[in-house]
Amino acid sequence: MHSVDAVVAGAGIWGCTVARRLAELGRSVLVLDRREAVGGNVRCETDPSTGIEIHLYGSHIFHTHIPEVWEFVNRFVRFNGYQHKVLARYCGRTYFLPLGLALINKFFGTELSPGEVEEFMKDEAHASAVFDAFFRGYTSKQWGRPPEQIDPSIIKRVPVRSNYDVNYFNDHCQGIPLSGYNSLFERLLDHPSITVRLGAELRLEGGVFKVGGDVLPAVPVYYSGPVDALFGCRFGHLPWRSLRFETEWLDVADYQGTSVVNYTEADVPYTRIHEFKHYHPENAAAMSARRTVVMREYPCEWKPGDEPYYPVDCEESRALLSRYREEAAKVRGLVVGGRLGGYRYFDMDRSVEAALSLPL
Numbered sequence: 001m002h003s004v005d006a007v008v009a010g011a012g013i014w015g016c017t018v019a020r021r022l023a024e025l026g027r028s029v030l031v032l033d034r035r036e037a038v039g040g041n042v043r044c045e046t047d048p049s050t051g052i053e054i055h056l057y058g059s060h061i062f063h064t065h066i067p068e069v070w071e072f073v074n075r076f077v078r079f080n081g082y083q084h085k086v087l088a089r090y091c092g093r094t095y096f097l098p099l100g101l102a103l104i105n106k107f108f109g110t111e112l113s114p115g116e117v118e119e120f121m122k123d124e125a126h127a128s129a130v131f132d133a134f135f136r137g138y139t140s141k142q143w144g145r146p147p148e149q150i151d152p153s154i155i156k157r158v159p160v161r162s163n164y165d166v167n168y169f170n171d172h173c174q175g176i177p178l179s180g181y182n183s184l185f186e187r188l189l190d191h192p193s194i195t196v197r198l199g200a201e202l203r204l205e206g207g208v209f210k211v212g213g214d215v216l217p218a219v220p221v222y223y224s225g226p227v228d229a230l231f232g233c234r235f236g237h238l239p240w241r242s243l244r245f246e247t248e249w250l251d252v253a254d255y256q257g258t259s260v261v262n263y264t265e266a267d268v269p270y271t272r273i274h275e276f277k278h279y280h281p282e283n284a285a286a287m288s289a290r291r292t293v294v295m296r297e298y299p300c301e302w303k304p305g306d307e308p309y310y311p312v313d314c315e316e317s318r319a320l321l322s323r324y325r326e327e328a329a330k331v332r333g334l335v336v337g338g339r340l341g342g343y344r345y346f347d348m349d350r351s352v353e354a355a356l357s358l359p360l
């Protein structure tokens with residue numbers, strides 16, 4: 001192994017941003033990932049029959065209001081300006097999320113004006129009806145709890161828009177890389193001072209970092225894998241919710257007319273259907289192909305060995321996390337970050353922001 005100044009373990013968006021910064025500071029960086037490909041959970045695959053970009057770990061839309069983050073990612077890729085909209089299917093009818101005039105007027109058959117909607121939604125009966133239809137079933141599927149255990153006060157925290165704006169995110173910088181997500185990672189890592197090793201899992205054994213049969217040199221290690229796994233889960237496993245995806249190729253030009261539809265009823269076993277061609281309206285060949293790719297998303301229990309998706313925030317997990325954090329703080333030169341290391345849900349822009357603000 002030639003000389004390295006730093007090791008980055010985990011080639012997701014956090015790790016690749018850290019690696020790029022280190023390389024631009026003149027350091028020689030070894031990037032490891034236990035998978036056979038870079039990109040972490042933002043990894044995509046292009047369907048050879050249609051050219052459709054399939055998001056392997058569920059839909060990913062880049063959105064931010066942080067200028068430094070937008071500027072940074074735009075150094076590597078251009079974005080197509082896609083604006084995310086989410087529809088919700090309930091009792092055979094389709095509604096625009098988020099909770100705003102479009103949804104409320106369609107659901108109640110009203111013609112409320114912007115000035116009337118807030119007062120209307122203060123009525124307990126209206127709020128409960130909306131909660132039951134759009135949030136209770138969906139949230140219970142997402143978190144694996146019976147609908148009765150879902151607290152109706154959640155609705156109080158859901159912002160109500162008093163207009164017909166159906167953009168899902170408030171961020172004005174939004175889009176999907178024109179050249180695909182994978183190109184973002186390939187370009188981030190395309191630097192003479194960066195070496196990438198795939199199928200390479202970082203381990204900590206007897207106080208030394210190892211990969212395969214090699215002992216790594218005593219240099220700073222930036223790790224974005226699960227924090228408990230680094231310590232052999234010696235205090236127990238941090239709990240996660242997992243997802244199962246079912247992909248289907250259909251001989252129709254357009255299955256649902258949009259990229260994401262949420263299925264909000266508790267007895268529909270999946271939460272969402274993704275139809276990926278809609279993320280690239282500029283891809284005329286894929287858009288006009290009489291074939292499409294859809295993916296159903298099923299939330300499920302997590303057990304060791306499954307893909308971790310959403311951290312479960314509870315008293316036990318917080319206590320466990322602080323024990324692992326204490327362990328990590330004792331390891332010289334170790335910096336733990338990213339969604340798995342931090343045991344936090346991060347959007348991509350927040351991961352980039354965290355990586356950009358890390359003192360190196």
Ligand SMILES: Cc1cc2nc3c(=O)[nH]c(=O)nc-3n(C[C@H](O)[C@H](O)[C@H](O)COP(=O)(O)OP(=O)(O)OC[C@H]3O[C@@H](n4cnc5c(N)ncnc54)[C@H](O)[C@@H]3O)c2cc1C
Pocket residue numbers: 009010011012013014015032033034035038039040041042057058059060061062063200201202203224225226243309310337338339340346347348349351
């Ligand atoms: C279902 C879902 C949908 C999402 N949609 C969006 C969205 O629309 N927009 C958005 O902004 N964000 C979205 N996110 C969040 C986004 O996925 C994260 O922000 C992003 O993946 C975080 O990047 P990361 O580098 O921290 O982690 P990851 O992408 O998980 O990368 C971590 C990498 O570390 C590797 N690794 C783990 N252990 C080791 C080890 N011991 N040695 C070497 N490598 C290791 C893993 O193989 C992985 O490649 C979504 C998340 C989920 C769960």
